[in-house]
Amino acid sequence: MSSRIQSPDASLSLASDAPNLETRRSFLGKSGLVLSGAAVALLAGRDVLAKGNRPAGSDVNVLNSALGAELEAIAAYQVGAESGLLQKPVLNLAVTFQGHHKEHADVLTKTIIKLGGQPVSAKEKYTFPVETLKTQSDVLRFAAMLEKGAVSAYLGAVPVFENRDLAKAAASILGDEAMHWAILRNALGDAPVPAAFMS
């Protein structure tokens, strides 16, 4: 039977590698190498508004579905981080990935608001199959399963956006989720990239 857990506070207090994350972000920011998903999506929002178009409701629906899944992923990584099953450096990896999902959720929320929608909130409680998570490998496999699903979900979302810039933003997040999946598989000793195409 699955257990219900309290939704976590959106905090990186468990981020034992927070300074490293900050250093990384600082480097990336200064280097100008990254046009973040946030920038892409927010730009898309401005573009839609600048044209005076009312955004298609379906775009907001798609973004909200993605937001709901991102919020759940944040909660799932919190469960993993607090499980006591993850050892460094895997724990650091999980916290880093959770941070990415927080960034995705933040930009999706802002974009939905910019498009005139009402973003979904994190649930008070999420259900996870915690009774099946007994080892670090169990946690990694569960995370990998969610990340693989996220790749498929974004892959299925990209073609349905009315606004092509939103599709581009979703593809940007998809790339990040795919990297998470590959690295989790690698940590499990599985082939990190098992196929040439995703579905």
Next chain:
Amino acid sequence: MSAAAVLAVVVGAAAAKGELTGDPKAGEAIYARCFACHALAYNRTGPKHCGLLGRRAGSVAGFEYSAAMKRANWVWNRQTLDRFLADPLKAVPGTTMGYAGVKDRQERADLIAYIEQAGRSEVCRAR
């Protein structure tokens, strides 16, 4: 009538209606695409799939459906699932399942066969 004969009749009837025979094992792999939002036994971003076949759309207790899905007045069976999975946003405009769909007919048949089989599994029987 023997089990084999029954199976032959069922397969024959499906073939006559232009339905493809699904492979649950192949469908299980395809189901991995649903993991971002769905689980068999509990609600997530999307509703649970245990008990899906035969269930009225928009009827899982405790799940917050779109108004469109609640109005859809569909009952999930192989045909309605096939239609929905092919293009959810076209089949039920306004659904929150923002997904392009499973475009390959055989993949849909496999996926539906898996969901059908999983509905009889211990995971679902325990619910």
